[in-house]
Amino acid sequence: MMRSCDTMREDFSALLDGELTPFEQAEIEAHLSECSECLRILGGMKKVDDLYRALEPAVAPGDFEERLKQRLRPKVRLFTGRRMATRRIWLLAAAGLIAVLSLFLMRMQTPSPDHMQLTRAQEPPTAPKGGLMTEAEMARPMPPPPAPLAVAEPAATADTHTEALPEQAAAAPASPPRADMPQPEVHGDGVAMQYPVRTSALGGARAPQKMPIQHVGPRAFTLVEGVWREEGYAGEPATPLLRQSEEFHALCERHPDLPAIAALGPTVIFRLEETWRQIETPADTAGH
Amino acid sequence: MVLLKEARSRSDADLVEQCQAGDDAAFDELVRRYKDRIYGVVFRFLGNRDDALDVAQEAFVRAYRGIHGYAGQASVSTWFFTIAANLARNRLRDQHRKGRDKSASLEATADGGSGIATTRETPRSLAQRRELEESLDACLDALPEAQRLVFVLRVFDGLRYEEIAACAGCAEGTVKSRLNQARRRLGDCLKARGVM
Numbered sequence A: 001m002m003r004s005c006d007t008m009r010e011d012f013s014a015l016l017d018g019e020l021t022p023f024e025q026a027e028i029e030a031h032l033s034e035c036s037e038c039l040r041i042l043g044g045m046k047k048v049d050d051l052y053r054a055l056e057p058a059v060a061p062g063d064f065e066e067r068l069k070q071r072l073r074p075k076v077r078l079f080t081g082r083r084m085a086t087r088r089i090w091l092l093a094a095a096g097l098i099a100v101l102s103l104f105l106m107r108m109q110t111p112s113p114d115h116m117q118l119t120r121a122q123e124p125p126t127a128p129k130g131g132l133m134t135e136a137e138m139a140r141p142m143p144p145p146p147a148p149l150a151v152a153e154p155a156a157t158a159d160t161h162t163e164a165l166p167e168q169a170a171a172a173p174a175s176p177p178r179a180d181m182p183q184p185e186v187h188g189d190g191v192a193m194q195y196p197v198r199t200s201a202l203g204g205a206r207a208p209q210k211m212p213i214q215h216v217g218p219r220a221f222t223l224v225e226g227v228w229r230e231e232g233y234a235g236e237p238a239t240p241l242l243r244q245s246e247e248f249h250a251l252c253e254r255h256p257d258l259p260a261i262a263a264l265g266p267t268v269i270f271r272l273e274e275t276w277r278q279i280e281t282p283a284d285t286a287g288h
Numbered sequence B: 001m002v003l004l005k006e007a008r009s010r011s012d013a014d015l016v017e018q019c020q021a022g023d024d025a026a027f028d029e030l031v032r033r034y035k036d037r038i039y040g041v042v043f044r045f046l047g048n049r050d051d052a053l054d055v056a057q058e059a060f061v062r063a064y065r066g067i068h069g070y071a072g073q074a075s076v077s078t079w080f081f082t083i084a085a086n087l088a089r090n091r092l093r094d095q096h097r098k099g100r101d102k103s104a105s106l107e108a109t110a111d112g113g114s115g116i117a118t119t120r121e122t123p124r125s126l127a128q129r130r131e132l133e134e135s136l137d138a139c140l141d142a143l144p145e146a147q148r149l150v151f152v153l154r155v156f157d158g159l160r161y162e163e164i165a166a167c168a169g170c171a172e173g174t175v176k177s178r179l180n181q182a183r184r185r186l187g188d189c190l191k192a193r194g195v196m
């Protein structure tokens, strides 16, 4: 029985893509030899392919691997001997930074209950024997931040992160997971929300000398005179952005990296495309 | 250098196995092999370089973290593409949910602008592309997400239907019909713009 033009056309893509059996292909080709309308339609589809294939190939930026390595295995290793393969590596780095700082301060015989508490609270989950951190490890909830320090960081940290991180959504496969194939894992953890950073309490000015560079995602920050500056900043005017301001909260909603950037220290200068912004702590909480 | 050459002669599956045994260099080699392909399709799908970079990187991060869960059921490339496709689709939905332009990022709010302000940030227009490229981009953008995904996987990377089906989480027959619809829709769109 001859197939209609409509059913023939359903197979045109498969014909172009070489996904038909020889029999199906022969059948369609026979039809095309005597149906100019189908031939025209097929020609149009072929033309679409040709136009798109003629586009210059999009290749990964030259620093793709370097950026990825930094994401997978940051050079700033605060917990040497452990491989912590996680997108949240910088979170742990921030925790480690604070821990090191606390120890340093304690050694300087200026013990502070806050700092000690902080050190314990921000101990990162222990990496499993295999080196890679499992989801269970990642999901192990971190202790809540100590109350005395909570004032230093706005509620923004907890509130905005829950909603703001697209990775949370990205982790859930859009389609039902196939049994035969590993899928991106679903994170119900929310552990990433608990940024173990209270740097506004500890201060950029007192940040350790040995660690002048921090990374947040692909961005690199250097500590200069108590101010964390994003790479490329050369003293241009920077528009202030107050923590706890409405604008700050709105930006956190839209930009998942912002809380981590803000957590680098009391004052952070970073780039929003062509604009430099300076994150500042409102005067009434800066001293806490 | 010798090690590098050695790595390049290994199969994907070997590299995964070595990575599972703790050899990070093996994973680096996998990244070298697939970064352009992954980035390329994600970029065509999202239409935005910043997002494409972020999603492509995240795909490798997920793969690295989940490397012990990979047991060779699918090819390594299909596995990478599946992760990337899921992340890219979710990125797109996230953007839609926020009701923002594809290039949505901080600057629109920072500049106090509306959605229009983001126009200047759209990489597609930023570089003053030729009219043809803009039409191609616009028509691709206008495709429904599911059709766009199969189209970019097929046309920009040449994946087979079986592989596309695995990445998209649908049947091969669905891949075929989506590709058919995508091509016809793109044809109509390009004709309307005087490109075809």
Ligand SMILES: [Zn+2]
Binding pocket: A004, A005, A008, A031, A035, A037, A038, A039
């Ligand atoms: Zn016909």
